[in-house]
Amino acid sequence: MAEVRTIAATDEISHIRLVGRLDIEGVGTIEIPLTAATVARKRPAIVDMSGVDFLGSIGIGLLVRCAISLQRSGARLVLFGCQPLVQKSLEITKIHAVVPIVESEAAAFELVVVK
Amino acid sequence: MTFSLSIHNTLAALAEAQKFVETFLSGHGVPFEAAYAVRLSLEELVSNIIRHGYDDREPHEIGICLEILPVVIELMIDDDGRPFDPNSAEPVPVPASLEEAPTGGMGLSLVRTIAGPMEYQRLGNRNQVKLQIAF
Numbered sequence: 001m002a003e004v005r006t007i008a009a010t011d012e013i014s015h016i017r018l019v020g021r022l023d024i025e026g027v028g029t030i031e032i033p034l035t036a037a038t039v040a041r042k043r044p045a046i047v048d049m050s051g052v053d054f055l056g057s058i059g060i061g062l063l064v065r066c067a068i069s070l071q072r073s074g075a076r077l078v079l080f081g082c083q084p085l086v087q088k089s090l091e092i093t094k095i096h097a098v099v100p101i102v103e104s105e106a107a108a109f110e111l112v113v114v115k
Numbered sequence: 116m117t118f119s120l121s122i123h124n125t126l127a128a129l130a131e132a133q134k135f136v137e138t139f140l141s142g143h144g145v146p147f148e149a150a151y152a153v154r155l156s157l158e159e160l161v162s163n164i165i166r167h168g169y170d171d172r173e174p175h176e177i178g179i180c181l182e183i184l185p186v187v188i189e190l191m192i193d194d195d196g197r198p199f200d201p202n203s204a205e206p207v208p209v210p211a212s213l214e215e216a217p218t219g220g221m222g223l224s225l226v227r228t229i230a231g232p233m234e235y236q237r238l239g240n241r242n243q244v245k246l247q248i249a250f
Contacts, residue, residue: 023130023158061217064218085229092228
């Protein structure tokens with residue numbers, strides 16, 4: 001099972017933590033709450049992936065759709081803290097070429113906040 | 116140690132099967148990386164069969180067999196869908212922009228890279244895919 005936790009939802013940023021497995025079952029559970037917590041807010045979003053212990057292609061597709069929708073609103077989505085196999089999946093599917101993936105929350109925050 | 120089951124062609128049945136497989140693998144001390152590769156292979160290959168393999172909406176049987184050998188896990192999946200060799204799937208290209216990034220069609224590339232090569236044969240009216248996942 002998977003879960004979306006909102007760490008912060010301010011005028012400046014949406015800070016989300018994903019937990020669990022982003023497989024067919026997990027994505028069925030989180031698709032609407034994740035879209036509401038990121039895309040609907042139209043704010044830059046940083047997504048903590050450290051609690052995600054499985055990422056299937058359906059989960060990657062969901063993250064890409066959120067990133068595309070946010071970009072259309074002029075905001076960016078950044079992933080951070082991926083576990084090694086999750087990071088590898090994002091690299092195999094070349095998503096890292098178009099969705100920023102960084103190690104830490106600080107690095108993610110740095111990428112999305114305009115100074 | 117061998118584990119086999121047969122499921123209907125629904126995503127709910129696949130989710131249930133994943134739970135049985137996970138119990139089997141953890142019960143035999145299979146390391147995390149190998150268990151991840153088995154889970155990924157089942158998710159991508161079986162969901163592909165369920166979504167794209169059939170010309171009708173009738174129930175079909177999909178066979179799943181796992182065998183834990185001394186240094187590999189052998190995973191075999193067979194189905195009576197349309198002939199399809201998963202090795203024929205093209206690798207995912209590098210998207211030129213976020214708008215062009217794929218939102219689907221990535222599963223077989225993931226399996227090939229994380230789980231390893233897939234051996235395919237058509238036996239009668241059934242597809243059979245075999246993987247050997249090292250651990």
